[in-house]
Amino acid sequence: MSPPPLPEREDIALLEPFEGLGLKDIRVVASAEDAASAAAALRASRVVGFDTESKPTFAKNEVSGGPHVIQFATREQAWLFQLHRSEFHDTLATLLGDPGLTKAGFGLSSDLSLIRQRFGVEPQGVLDLDSEFRRRGYRRSVGVKTAVALVFERRFVKSRKATTSNWANRQLTDAQLRYAANDAYAAIRVFDALGLRA
Structure with missing residues (x-):
């Protein structure tokens, strides 16, 4: 039996927006202590949403120095690790x-x-999660926008401006914080909706 068809871009545009995490639920890890408490909360969750952001490269042979941000989300909150801070690299490497x-x-x-x-x-x-959708019979790659539309009938809003913004900045904007956190948050929500187990 073939799976339900994937929604097309035009259909997704008509959906209500996906409710993501707000700024109050997003933690920027600023010290080794922050990293240790983030690691404890993430491990207690056993499964987390995960993603990275890198400063975009525009020149032909430019090599990415990323990732510049690594983000994890539980069902309640997200933690963003900015990699210019070296004091928690050990904690991060252990989590990864x-x-x-x-x-x-x-x-x-x-x-x-x-x-x-x-x-x-x-x-x-x-x-x-893309390989999980393939396992379920989808031939096309299923990214976060399509997955959210398919399983929640919601539109995942991704700002082009945030996508191509400078993720190596020491101070991330509110738009960057929301963007990065919700990429990871949407993944944990889709994981749950698919009935997957850690």
């Missing part, structure tokens, strides 16, 4: 390499290779 923490996200292959380059750590416990 922890096979007991399921990290669910969309289209993660380039994120994972950048993490390997930057940290020299092999990410464990990673679940690319």
Whole structure:
């Protein structure tokens, strides 16, 4: 039996917006102590939404120095790790390499290779939700926007301006915080909606 058809862009545009996390539920990790308490909350959750952001490259042979931000979300809140801060890189590397923490996200292959380059750590416990949709019979790649429309009948709003913004900035804007947090948050919500287990 073939799966329900994927919604087209025009159909998605007509849907009500997906309710994401607000700024009060988004933590920017600012110290080793913040990182330790974030790690404890994430491990307690056992499965988290996961994504990274990198400063975009526009020149032909320019190499990305990313990721610049790594974000994790539970069902209640999100934590953003800005990688210009080196004081919590060890905590972050341990989280990324922890096979007991399921990290669910969309289209993660380039994120994972950048993490390997930057940290020299092999990410464990990673679940690319795109491959879960393939397993269920979808031939086309299913990204976060399509997945949210399919499982929640909601429109996931992604600002082009935030996508191509400078993620290496020391001070992220409110729009960047919401964008990064909700990429990870949408992933954990889709994971739950698909009935997946950690």
